[in-house]
Amino acid sequence: MPARPGTYDPPMTATAAVPNAFAATVHWLGGWWRMVHLGAVLLVLAGSPSSYARDNRRLLLRQLHESTSPHLLGFTVLTTLVSLVLIRIVVVTAVSYGLSQYALEMVVRVLVLELIPLTAALFAALRCTIPHAAAMAVAWRAPGGDRADPLRNEVLPRVAAGVFCALMFAAVSCVVALVLAYLSVYGFSTAGFPGYTRTVGHVFDPAISLVFGLKIVLFGIAVALVPAAAALDDARESRAAAQLHGLVRMFAVILLIEAAALVGSYG
C-alpha cells in the first residue's frame, strides 16, 4: 500500500503491526549487539601488540594528548569551584544540626564516590568522545579514502583516548576534592591529618574501593564506546539519528552502571 500524501510511511495495518514491532525489537537488539561486538573487537585490538607499533603508538599518544590536555585545566577549575561550594554547604548544614562529626564522611561519600565519577564521565563525553564519534561518523561514511584497518588506526585510538580522558578527569577531580575537603574542614594545618585519613580509610573499605574503581572504568568505557558504536552503525540512515541514538544509549548505560554501583556499595 503506498504512503498517503504528506506522510513518509504507508499507514499501519493490523496485519503489519506485529511484524513491524518484531522487526523493531530485532533492530534494537541488533544495535546493542553491534555495540558490544565493537567493544569486544576494540578490546582484542587493544590487547594486541601490533596495535602498539610505532605509527599506531604515535596515533594513540596524539589522541590521548589532544583529547585530554586542552580540557584538563578547565575541568580542574570547574571541579574545584563546584566542590568548594558543595563541601561548604554540607559542612555548614551538618554543623548547624550538630552533626559535624559526620560532615567529612558525608562529603567523601557523596562528592568523591558518587558525583565526581559521573561528572568526569559526562564532561569527557561532552568534550571528547561525542566530537570524536562525530568525526568518526564523517570519516566512516566518506566515500573512498584510506580505510586500511580503520578500526586499529582510527577507532581504537579515539576510543582509548576517550576512556583515558574520562579516567584522567576522574582521578584529578577526586584528588582535588579530597584536598579541598581537608582544607575546608581543617584549614592549612596538619593537625587534622590523622583524623581525616582515618575517615577516608573508613569510607574506602575494600568493597567500596572496588566498586568505585570499576564504576570509573565502566563510565569511561561507556562514554567512549557507545557514541563511537552509534556513529559506526551502518544500520542508521542518517548521521543525526545515529548521534541522537548514541546519546540516549550512552545515558542509559551510565544509568545502569550507576544503579549497579549503588547496589554494590550500599546493597
Next chain:
Amino acid sequence: MIDQRSTAPSATVEVKAALLLALFVVLVAGTALYLLYARGAFERTQTLVLNADDAEGVRVGMDLTFSGFPIGRVRRIELSPTGTARIVVDVPRDDSKWLRTSSVFTLVRGIVGGATLRAYSGVLADPPLPDGAERPVLIGDTNAELPRVVGAARELLQNLTALTASDAALAESLENVRTTTGKLNGPGGAMGVITGDAAQARQLGAALARTNALLARLDGIAARADAQLLGAGGVVPESRAAVVQLTAMLADARATLKNVDAVLAEAQAVATNTRAATNDLDALRGEVDATVRKVERLVDEVNRKWPFKRDAEVKLK
C-alpha cells in the same frame, strides 16, 4: 580520514602524552597508597577480641576509641562456638599502650548514629593488654531502653486518663470542691459549708452569739477578779504585805531566839551554877536544919526554963 592536527610535530605530542600518562599513573598509585595507609595496611597491629552477647550495630571498619581518639579498628565480626559475638579488633602497636589488663570495653548504641566501641583504662600502671587478649564488652543500648520508657509512659498516660476521666474520683472530688467553694461564696459562707443547712447555721450563729455574751461576762468577771486579786488592796498585795510582815516577824523571832539562846546559855550556866549551888544548898540546908533544930532545942530549953512563957494558941469564941 586522519585529522589534520595529527600532522603537527609528533615528538612533542608524544612527550606530553607520556607526561599525561605518567601523571595519571602517579595520581592513581598515590591514591591507592594513601588509601592503603588510611586503612592501616602499613602499621603493625595487635589483635583484641571482644566478646558480646549482641553485636548489632557493630560494623567492620568501625573504630575503637579511647578518650575520644580512635585506637583500633574492627577487622572481623563472627560467632563464637558458644553463640556469643566475637568482635576482632586490630589495635596499632603505637596505641596499644593505652590498653591495660584492667581496661573495660563498652558498646554504646545511641539514638543518632551507629554503635560506638569505647575503651576505658582506669589504672595505666597495670600490665599492658597482651596480643590476642579476649575481653567481654559491656553493652548500653538507648534504643533498647526506649520500649521500656515508652511502655512506662503509656502506662502513665493510661493512669492519667483513668484519673482524669469524667467519672473518676478526681473529677468527683473536684466537683465537690466546686460545690464547696460555691457554698463558701454563697450567703451561708463557711458556716453553711460546715453545718450543711441554713437552720443549723442559724442555730450555730445563735450559739456563737451566746458564747460571745458569755465571754463578755467572763471578761468582766476576769476584770473584777483581777482587781480583787491584783488590784490595790487585793489578795495578792495583802498577801505580799503579810508575807513581808511575817518575814519581819520571823526575823524578830530569829533575833529573839538568838537572845533566848543566849539566855538559855546563861540559864544553863546558872543551872550549872545552881546545880552546884543546889548541891551546896543541900549541904547548907542540912546545916541550917541542923542549926534550926539546935535553935529549936535551944528555944525549947529556954522556954522550959523561962518563967514568962505564954500559951500561943488560937481559940474560937
